Amino acid sequence: MEVRVRLVAPYSLMLVLFVFSTISFSFPVGGSIHAPFFLMAIYYWAIYRPTLIPPWFVFAAGLMIDLLSGIDTVGISALVFVVVQWVVADQRRYLMGQSFLMIWIGFMIVSTAAMVMSWVVFGLLTGGWLPPRPLGFSILLGMALFPLVSILLNLTHKILPEPRNDFMLKAKSR
Amino acid sequence: MKRRSLSKSFSRISPVPLGGRGFASFIFVLVAMASLIFSTVNPQGAGAVRANVADALGPVLGTISKPLQSAALFVRDVSGLSELQAENARLEQENVRLREWYQTALLLEAENKSLRDLLHVKIEPEHRYITARILADAGSNFVKSLLVEAGMNDGANKGQAVVSGEGLIGRVVESGRNVSRVLLVTDINSRVPVLVEDSRQHAILAGQNDTLPALVHLPPDSEIKNGARIITSGNGGLFPQGLPVGRVMKGADGVYKVQLFADFDRLLHVRIVDRSDDPNLRSGNLGEELD
Numbered sequence: 001m002e003v004r005v006r007l008v009a010p011y012s013l014m015l016v017l018f019v020f021s022t023i024s025f026s027f028p029v030g031g032s033i034h035a036p037f038f039l040m041a042i043y044y045w046a047i048y049r050p051t052l053i054p055p056w057f058v059f060a061a062g063l064m065i066d067l068l069s070g071i072d073t074v075g076i077s078a079l080v081f082v083v084v085q086w087v088v089a090d091q092r093r094y095l096m097g098q099s100f101l102m103i104w105i106g107f108m109i110v111s112t113a114a115m116v117m118s119w120v121v122f123g124l125l126t127g128g129w130l131p132p133r134p135l136g137f138s139i140l141l142g143m144a145l146f147p148l149v150s151i152l153l154n155l156t157h158k159i160l161p162e163p164r165n166d167f168m169l170k171a172k173s174r
Numbered sequence: 175m176k177r178r179s180l181s182k183s184f185s186r187i188s189p190v191p192l193g194g195r196g197f198a199s200f201i202f203v204l205v206a207m208a209s210l211i212f213s214t215v216n217p218q219g220a221g222a223v224r225a226n227v228a229d230a231l232g233p234v235l236g237t238i239s240k241p242l243q244s245a246a247l248f249v250r251d252v253s254g255l256s257e258l259q260a261e262n263a264r265l266e267q268e269n270v271r272l273r274e275w276y277q278t279a280l281l282l283e284a285e286n287k288s289l290r291d292l293l294h295v296k297i298e299p300e301h302r303y304i305t306a307r308i309l310a311d312a313g314s315n316f317v318k319s320l321l322v323e324a325g326m327n328d329g330a331n332k333g334q335a336v337v338s339g340e341g342l343i344g345r346v347v348e349s350g351r352n353v354s355r356v357l358l359v360t361d362i363n364s365r366v367p368v369l370v371e372d373s374r375q376h377a378i379l380a381g382q383n384d385t386l387p388a389l390v391h392l393p394p395d396s397e398i399k400n401g402a403r404i405i406t407s408g409n410g411g412l413f414p415q416g417l418p419v420g421r422v423m424k425g426a427d428g429v430y431k432v433q434l435f436a437d438f439d440r441l442l443h444v445r446i447v448d449r450s451d452d453p454n455l456r457s458g459n460l461g462e463e464l465d
Contacts, residue, residue: 019238024311032385032438034315059202063209067227068235068321069314070348070355072363074220075209076316082206086199115315122316125214128362130316130383138315 003161010045010052010156017041017149018061022068025141033134035141036111037149038065042081043107044153046088047095049160058085073125080114104146111142221348228312229350232321236309301414304329304446309353318361318383320344322444325352333412335447341418341435342366342406343444356444359387359419359434367409368419370402376409379419379432386423389430398422404432414447 017037024032038061045053062078069077088095088110095106115135123129213220306324313319324330326349334346336356344364348355357364364381368389375396377389389398402422408415420434 019235022235022310022312022314023239023242024313032311032313032318034313055198055202059206062206064227064231065314067224068231068310068312069317070224070228070312070319070357071314071317072213072217072220073210073316074213074224075206077314079203079206079210082199082202086196086203090196118316121210125210130362134383135315 006159006161007052009159010153013152013156014038014041014053014061018065021065033137033141035138035145036114037142037145039081039084039111039114040107040142040146040149041153042085043088043110044150044157046085047092047103048157049163050085050089050092051163052160053085055082055085058082071122073122076118076121079121080118083117084110084114100147100150103150104143107146108139108143111139115139224355225348225350225353228321228348228353228355229325232309232312232323232350232353235312235321236307236323239310302329302448304448305443306330306354306446307443308441312355313358313361316383317363318358318381319347320356320358320441320444322354322356322446323352324446325350325354327351329448330354330446334449335406335413335417337417337445337447338436338441338443339445340437341420342413343434343436343438343441345412346446354446358438360385360438366413366419367407368404369407370398370422371405372402373398376407377404377430379404385438386431386433389422389432392430398424398430400424414449417447 017040020037021034021039024034042053042058058081059078062081063075065077066074088106095103098106115138119130119132119135304324306322306328309321309323312321320343322330322336330346330349332346332349335342336344336346342359344356344358344361345366346354347357359366359379359381360383361381362383364379364387366379368377368379369375370377370389373396375392375398378391379387380390381387389404392398400422404419404422406413406415406417406419418435420432420436423431423433425431
């Protein structure tokens, strides 16, 4: 029971980050920009606790973001999220031992790659190559906000039970 | 034992990660690709799913994002306190000027009416407006759209123009029972037939996924004054004629852009132009006819 209560915090934070991902922030330069908030959660948990965000979970979240945003290419965020989670979880042994600066740089690489991937898939499917400037602003905003969000993610991480308990919970429910 | 080692060696040479976490990710990558292909091949099917999801989750999103919207506005207002005084002085001046204009408008309206009566001009009927709260600025970096709290139950249908107090902001592209999606004029897929007011030059307002949409399909030799007013031309019948849009700004690269009248950052409510009483439109569900 206690384990489940502890799980509430990270999932609640993810819900907030999900909502933030669907809301734009407006700036005098660059107009309204969406920051990749949910991508931060995927990146963080793929490194430190991949069992928290199984592939179906990130897929469903991506699909919801696409359906709410009204984008014509439904599944684009789902695809990007699943690929990011897959690749980062694959490299987690290397990333886990790194300093925060390296994790931050890692996020810059991941968010840029994710944006480029979305841009290419969107361009190929719709034939409309978007001006890359607003997308660049989105990456920069994500970069600037990552330290703050990772502090919050880290707080919920501390509440989490040890990974072994996580497996025990799974075994019990089976 | 032999079988296990066989499957192990097969998974080693297979390009696909068989078994384990990678396999689940691989399957979901395929499902996402299938969804992408489905939505590209069948945009109407995807639109129906989107409308249902917006209908179900729109109010939830609106409730969650409402405090955020208020907080953002509050921060803006507080941080701009020094500007407020200057703005107040400017508004007072503008108010005096507008009062004079109001008198002129009344005179012109009376004159216009009497001239119309003399000439028997068929004028465009006045439209009904549906005022709706913005639930969420639900676009992404790839699409500029809003979710508003008015659906088919309120008379909001696909194709209707959407305006703010200042000017045109977009059109309804999907309409659920209680929630509609508005595609903003800044979206890359938005095309609005417009008119440069003083030169009567027709053009198309094309969204660029940026704050400033561009004027396209202009004749090569056309010269438009900086600051000229842009209004909807009403061509094509989708948008009513004469809705204010913005002012022309000529870029350094020679491209004509439009500074919109509507301030998207400060919008809380929008008005949907309901033209169901327009004799030029056929009766029935406007949304279905446009599909």
